[in-house]
Amino acid sequence: MKQSRADGFLEFATGRTGHLFRSAVLLTSGDVHLAEDLVQETLRRMYVVWGGRRRIDNPAAYAQTVLIREFLTHRRRRSSSEHPLAELPDTPQRQAVSPEVRISLLQALGELAPKDRAVVVLRYWEDRSVEETAAAMSVSTAAVRTRSTRALAKLRAALGADLADLVAP
Structure with a gap:
């Protein structure tokens, strides 16, 4: 068969x-x-x-x-x-972040509560809207906004001086 x-x-x-x-x-x-x-x-x-x-x-x-x-x-x-390029660019498109800053960022993310971390990843890494994030997490849009604000404040406090290195000039 x-x-x-x-x-x-x-x-x-x-x-x-x-x-x-x-x-x-x-x-x-x-x-x-x-x-x-x-x-x-x-x-x-x-x-x-x-x-x-x-x-x-x-x-x-x-x-x-x-x-x-x-x-x-x-x-x-x-x-x-995404569109392929015929030639690779000679210089990076973005300024490279030092390994120390990356480690600091990962540690700061690890200190967030799981739901706060999920909001940060969905909203700012995957670039989803508040509504899409709320649907993915099965919460209200107000909860996403609150968690977003809280999580970003915790990240800013945890990163301190390293935060300036993350922002491209």
Whole structure:
């Protein structure tokens, strides 16, 4: 049974990959590398449901739907805004922080209560909004704001003189 599942999927994928790729190239405005990634992820998702309990009546249409959803999901991801450079820059984009300051920052974060640390990481490291942080932590937006203020005050007090080293001139 597994062999026939794989054979059926391989036949479908071989016949449909070209069409999916062309659609993906159009969706990505000509970015063939991203188009290849989208098609690969689409086929991976198709294989997971292929031959399962739920029968797909129109696999071609289903694959197209999966491709569109993959593209839209990709556009929402933070990594979708990354663009490779042809050459690496000669100088760092940002001033490097000394290892001592990094250690101080990690120690100061470790001294925070777990929920305060989670708020700091979500709000300022992952750059999430107050609403997104509240939803992720299952708390109110007021709780996020309060914890944010409290945690930043504790970090400022713990870091003291090291705080000036963290701020780029």
